[in-house]
Amino acid sequence: MEEQVGKLWHSFITGRTTTGYPQAAISFSQLSRGLSIFYRAAGGDPAKTMSCTDKRRLRTRRAWLVRVAGTQQRFSMAWQDEKGVYFPEQIDLFSQTELNKTLYFWLAAMAAQLPLHFDWFRDNQIATRTLLDRYPGFREHYRMMAATLVTQRKNLICKTEAEKRREKVIIHALNHPVDCIEFPVADRDSHPVPLWLYPALSTQHVTEENEQPLPNQNTEKQQTETVTVRKQAKRTDDRKKTDGLLIFIPDSLFSWTEHINMDRSEDDTFDENAAFIAQDLDDLTLGNRENGIASRLKIDLDLPSSDADDFPVGPGIRLPEWHYKRHSYITHYCQLQPLISADAEPTELPVHLKPVARRLKSQLESFRLGKNRLRRQLFGDEINLDSWLEHTTSATQQVTGQNFFNRIDQHQRDLSTLILADLSLSTEAAIDNDTRIIDVIRDSLLQFGEAIHTLDDNFAMYGFSSVRNKMIRYHILKNFNESYDDTIRGRILSVKPGFYTRLGAAIRQSTRILARQPSEHKLLLIISDGKPNDIDRYEGRYGIEDTRKAVQEAKSEGLAPFCITVDSDANNYLPYLFGNRGYSVLHNSLKLPQVLPEIYLGLTQ
Amino acid sequence: MTSSCYYLPQNNEIELFCYAAELQLPVLIKGPTGCGKTRFVEHMGEKLNRPVYTVACHDDLTAADLIGRHLINSEGTYWQDGPLTRAVREGGICYLDEVVEARKDTTVVLHPLADYRRVLPLDRTGETIQAHKNFMLVVSYNPGYQNLLKGMKPSTRQRFISLQFNYPEEQQETEIIMAETGIDSKTARHLVRLGKEIRRLKDHDLQEMVSTRLLVYAALLIEKGFPKRDACVHCLAESLTDDAETFQSLVQLINLHFLSGKEQAA
Numbered sequence: 001m002e003e004q005v006g007k008l009w010h011s012f013i014t015g016r017t018t019t020g021y022p023q024a025a026i027s028f029s030q031l032s033r034g035l036s037i038f039y040r041a042a043g044g045d046p047a048k049t050m051s052c053t054d055k056r057r058l059r060t061r062r063a064w065l066v067r068v069a070g071t072q073q074r075f076s077m078a079w080q081d082e083k084g085v086y087f088p089e090q091i092d093l094f095s096q097t098e099l100n101k102t103l104y105f106w107l108a109a110m111a112a113q114l115p116l117h118f119d120w121f122r123d124n125q126i127a128t129r130t131l132l133d134r135y136p137g138f139r140e141h142y143r144m145m146a147a148t149l150v151t152q153r154k155n156l157i158c159k160t161e162a163e164k165r166r167e168k169v170i171i172h173a174l175n176h177p178v179d180c181i182e183f184p185v186a187d188r189d190s191h192p193v194p195l196w197l198y199p200a201l202s203t204q205h206v207t208e209e210n211e212q213p214l215p216n217q218n219t220e221k222q223q224t225e226t227v228t229v230r231k232q233a234k235r236t237d238d239r240k241k242t243d244g245l246l247i248f249i250p251d252s253l254f255s256w257t258e259h260i261n262m263d264r265s266e267d268d269t270f271d272e273n274a275a276f277i278a279q280d281l282d283d284l285t286l287g288n289r290e291n292g293i294a295s296r297l298k299i300d301l302d303l304p305s306s307d308a309d310d311f312p313v314g315p316g317i318r319l320p321e322w323h324y325k326r327h328s329y330i331t332h333y334c335q336l337q338p339l340i341s342a343d344a345e346p347t348e349l350p351v352h353l354k355p356v357a358r359r360l361k362s363q364l365e366s367f368r369l370g371k372n373r374l375r376r377q378l379f380g381d382e383i384n385l386d387s388w389l390e391h392t393t394s395a396t397q398q399v400t401g402q403n404f405f406n407r408i409d410q411h412q413r414d415l416s417t418l419i420l421a422d423l424s425l426s427t428e429a430a431i432d433n434d435t436r437i438i439d440v441i442r443d444s445l446l447q448f449g450e451a452i453h454t455l456d457d458n459f460a461m462y463g464f465s466s467v468r469n470k471m472i473r474y475h476i477l478k479n480f481n482e483s484y485d486d487t488i489r490g491r492i493l494s495v496k497p498g499f500y501t502r503l504g505a506a507i508r509q510s511t512r513i514l515a516r517q518p519s520e521h522k523l524l525l526i527i528s529d530g531k532p533n534d535i536d537r538y539e540g541r542y543g544i545e546d547t548r549k550a551v552q553e554a555k556s557e558g559l560a561p562f563c564i565t566v567d568s569d570a571n572n573y574l575p576y577l578f579g580n581r582g583y584s585v586l587h588n589s590l591k592l593p594q595v596l597p598e599i600y601l602g603l604t605q
Numbered sequence: 606m607t608s609s610c611y612y613l614p615q616n617n618e619i620e621l622f623c624y625a626a627e628l629q630l631p632v633l634i635k636g637p638t639g640c641g642k643t644r645f646v647e648h649m650g651e652k653l654n655r656p657v658y659t660v661a662c663h664d665d666l667t668a669a670d671l672i673g674r675h676l677i678n679s680e681g682t683y684w685q686d687g688p689l690t691r692a693v694r695e696g697g698i699c700y701l702d703e704v705v706e707a708r709k710d711t712t713v714v715l716h717p718l719a720d721y722r723r724v725l726p727l728d729r730t731g732e733t734i735q736a737h738k739n740f741m742l743v744v745s746y747n748p749g750y751q752n753l754l755k756g757m758k759p760s761t762r763q764r765f766i767s768l769q770f771n772y773p774e775e776q777q778e779t780e781i782i783m784a785e786t787g788i789d790s791k792t793a794r795h796l797v798r799l800g801k802e803i804r805r806l807k808d809h810d811l812q813e814m815v816s817t818r819l820l821v822y823a824a825l826l827i828e829k830g831f832p833k834r835d836a837c838v839h840c841l842a843e844s845l846t847d848d849a850e851t852f853q854s855l856v857q858l859i860n861l862h863f864l865s866g867k868e869q870a871a
Contacts, residue, residue: 037806037851037854037855038857040810041805041806041854134862136864137860137863137864138861386669389676389677390675392677392682393676393682
């Protein structure tokens with residue numbers, strides 16, 4: 001009963017104080033792809049991602065009723081940083097859906113227009129002016145949106161003179177976006193203007209540039225639910241061995257929001273409601289210590305097993321890496337070790353793959369070789385007018401040499417293919433009850449080997465995984481000089497998931513190998529299950545930019561790189577890496593073994 | 606000499622082409638679709654007062670299509686020169702458009718013409734023609750098409766002086782569109798800016814970029830009185846993509862440029 005009353009009261013009081021138009025609401029997810037295309041067209045950085053922002057808590061002045069209802073404390077404000085642009089999850093400010101939608105596009109255009117580090121108030125106005133000049137289509141909408149917002153702002157409460165002055169300036173800036181007004185300071189926060197982009201919250205980076213991470217950082221991240229909105233986070237230095245001092249403030253003790261520097265790394269109970277709590281918190285505090293005993297145990301088990309059964313070939317190869325912030329290569333930064341599995345027994349093709357392989361083989365027989373039009377044949381599919389004319393026009397019309405036909409025939413293709421498979425730990429993830437991604441990759445490699453072997457095309461197969469820059473494991477499955485047989489099948493069957501995905505270095509080495517092939521066309525086929533990442537800084541933009549650079553190098557060597565991935569998020573980053581025709585995303589990863597040869601044929605026919 | 610074929614130079618290409626013509630060197634023009642390669646060659650033909658023999662290459666083009674063949678008429682047989690032979694004999698520019706589309710064995714007939722020998726052997730007639738002093742060989746291709754099995758044979762490629770074309774700068778492109786269509790400068794500038802924005806999507810969302818030619822088409826429609834927004838939708842968005850979402854985004858972009866808010870709502 002009490003709960004019932006509480007609910008009723010809540011819906012009544014929030015209903016009284018909510019200002020939006022839910023019937024005209026539009027959400028970010030409905031527009032996200034269109035928005036990102038629009039953002040890039042408007043001049044935005046293609047490497048940035050678009051996502052939802054978390055609400056920010058602002059200390060605005062609120063009316064009595066609003067205070068009672070507890071609403072209008074947290075606001076969705078659009079902002080951007082060097083990694084992405086963050087939009088409100090939903091917009092329902094205006095009574096027309098069209099305007100709400102336009103606001104999203106407006107924000108995207110603003111983000112493309114604004115510099116990253118800005119005097120936000122002034123720059124927002126300059127950007128507004130520029131956009132209105134450039135896009136006549138925005139003008140009418142801007143006028144309507146600004147007018148609505150100004151009307152809504154009239155109801156805001158301003159108690160002090162400073163606040164009143166500030167409100168006046170905001171309204172003036174909305175109506176006449178010019179670039180010469182200082183943003184006045186006042187006690188409370190001002191009510192945010194949804195048409196503007198707000199500065200990113202300053203985060204204190206404690207360890208980001210730290211080249212010597214803590215010993216425990218090797219741990220795999222615990223797989224948890226992902227909170228889809230962007231949370232405000234601040235980093236804090238919790239590396240001190242001593243426990244933090246607990247300052248006892250009675251009314252803040254039961255709150256989640258304050259960070260107390262207290263060492264509880266031995267506490268291994270996992271809070272099942274973490275995702276829910278995270279949604280509710282204003283900001284999350286990130287520590288540098290890894291906690292969770294399970295994850296630490298996992299890596300300890302993994303590390304030694306790796307070297308036991310693989311035989312290193314040669315002393316290892318030094319490769320450069322691209323540092324996008326410095327805009328230069330770090331030479332000899334990566335140590336790549338070619339490996340060959342020593343104890344792989346020659347094995348026949350597994351029984352469960354045989355039927356598909358047989359079917360593929362018979363299909364491929366017809367594709368076996370490239371097509372070629374043979375001219376001046378005795379028999380053929382079409383008439384060769386030239387030869388007929390020559391024959392008719394020659395003085396001595398000989399009976400011999402009446403080769404009046406063209407025939408379509410097939411010839412060998414001048415093509416080399418290198419397949420580079422991602423063997424990182426993430427491939428150990430299960431797809432269904434009895435299949436892991438690594439099994440699918442293994443089957444695909446086998447199936448592909450069978451197929452391409454049928455076609456008599458020149459090919460090699462490698463796999464890779466990495467642990468930081470110092471250990472990039474490059475598994476030789478088949479090199480160009482070996483013929484595809486049971487030894488190779490055995491090697492493919494013995495591949496195991498390794499560690500992380502330092503894709504850039506693996507691509508560079510593959511480029512070197514493939515570029516040495518004498519054939520005219522060279523295809524670099526990459527099979528992957530996710531973004532490039534490693535446990536050092538090789539994640540996020542750093543890894544993406546290095547991989548992109550490696551792909552560009554491959555292209556400039558005359559190679560054609562192509563990526564096949566089972567990561568359903570890949571549409572967000574693969575176009576930037578490989579171009580819009582340079583990749584293919586499989587939504588059903590179980591289909592990879594069948595699809596891989598088809599993709600190959602599509603590429604090379 | 607004034608030229609009736611409009612061409613606005615972007616760089617030093619006219620000067621280079623004139624030198625190449627004087628020194629009898631073959632020229633290779635690289636550049637994306639619709640950036641003005643063909644127009645440039647035609648313009649240079651007029652400027653140098655040489656006829657231009659254009660051959661659009663395709664993968665079924667035979668050497669006979671370039672060189673010539675015997676034909677029959679009521680009096681018997683006669684030899685008909687192909688465009689290449691005619692240019693070699695009479696002096697003129699032989700322009701092979703999209704030369705990578707032609708099969709490699711076909712383009713090999715160009716080799717003796719594209720070096721110091723400047724001869725064309727005709728094995729059918731047993732003749733070897735020494736090229737006219739005004740003969741010039743020009744080929745072009747679009748490096749953007751990434752077909753794995755097509756490309757220019759390096760041995761053919763390194764016989765040419767190369768010129769890289771690209772879409773003109775904003776100011777130049779505006780001028781070109783105005784000169785080609787007679788459209789007012791404000792609309793022309795809008796079109797060019799829109800084109801520039803769409804070009805940013807190359808590789809990421811679009812395979813092809815908006816060509817100057819497409820912008821000219823749009824401007825022509827607008828100049829004749831067709832609504833601006835619709836002209837852009839049909840010339841730019843529809844021509845560039847089949848993907849529904851990319852198309853919607855392009856339309857949205859076009860709307861922002863050419864529609865007022867009221868029209869958009871309608």
